[in-house]
Amino acid sequence: MIDTAKAMRKHQNWNAPIALILFLEVLCVGLGSSLLPASIWLRVPFSLLAIPPTMWLYFHRRSTFVPTLFFTLQSLLWPWMDLALHSMVLPLQQLYLLPAIVLYLILVMRVPGLREEVHWLRIGSFDRLTYYLMALIVLMSAGALAVWALFIAGDLSRFEKFVPLWPLWLLALYGILFPVVNALLEEFISRAVLYDGFQSLWNTPAAKILLQAAVFALWHYQGFPGGVIGVGMVFVWSIFLGLLRHRSDGMGAPLVAHFFADLTIAILQFVILILPSRHWL
Numbered sequence: 001m002i003d004t005a006k007a008m009r010k011h012q013n014w015n016a017p018i019a020l021i022l023f024l025e026v027l028c029v030g031l032g033s034s035l036l037p038a039s040i041w042l043r044v045p046f047s048l049l050a051i052p053p054t055m056w057l058y059f060h061r062r063s064t065f066v067p068t069l070f071f072t073l074q075s076l077l078w079p080w081m082d083l084a085l086h087s088m089v090l091p092l093q094q095l096y097l098l099p100a101i102v103l104y105l106i107l108v109m110r111v112p113g114l115r116e117e118v119h120w121l122r123i124g125s126f127d128r129l130t131y132y133l134m135a136l137i138v139l140m141s142a143g144a145l146a147v148w149a150l151f152i153a154g155d156l157s158r159f160e161k162f163v164p165l166w167p168l169w170l171l172a173l174y175g176i177l178f179p180v181v182n183a184l185l186e187e188f189i190s191r192a193v194l195y196d197g198f199q200s201l202w203n204t205p206a207a208k209i210l211l212q213a214a215v216f217a218l219w220h221y222q223g224f225p226g227g228v229i230g231v232g233m234v235f236v237w238s239i240f241l242g243l244l245r246h247r248s249d250g251m252g253a254p255l256v257a258h259f260f261a262d263l264t265i266a267i268l269q270f271v272i273l274i275l276p277s278r279h280w281l
Helices: 002-012 015-035 040-048 051-060 062-084 093-110 128-152 157-162 168-199 205-219 227-248 252-277
Strands: none
Touching (some): 040 062, 051 062, 062 168, 093 168, 128 252, 168 227, 168 252, 227 252
């Protein structure tokens, strides 16, 4: 009994440094492409730094290795994706995550012992309180995004380059496609993989909800909303989405709430950026 208790305490002593590994890997993926110079000769060695800690996790903490694996794959792939797509402006920038997601899912589903560590692959349950919380998040995010776009953000023209020069009817279709794809990809990263990573270290609700919210918020520093105020807004919003994931024990509820927040972004971009700057007749 004493030996078991000592082993458990020794095992838990690694939680903080392992969490730091996971935290830094996510930031490298989210911020590395914008902070590092464009030279692939610098980016590739930088991405290789993710391999040693990830392999250590494979042998010592398999439950944390599985979520960390995705961010390691993305760290290794993003220099080459950026090089290949450098001259392109994709209408859905998040699509650059797809190669790492596909490779990650193949490895997790095919390598023995990894599938058992995936806890996010479920829709979850819905009760009355979950529906109320979803409605609150949708209303809160829509109002906060509108206030940020109209009164805080200032010049939003930097986001116009991400909106394709398409006819009006095709842009309307894009306005639906964007929140679907963006919600799926960002929830996969945050409330699925990242949430599982912190849950493998600390299964207390407060720890995993606050940590995934902090990382996801920092990752949005250059997003919509962005800047210091935007990071604070995304942090609060991500806490509510983490509560949804915890409450429903699945991905269905946070996905729906995220979709409507992104739909608000698409509407704001259309009204503020597109309509005033383009002639449709």
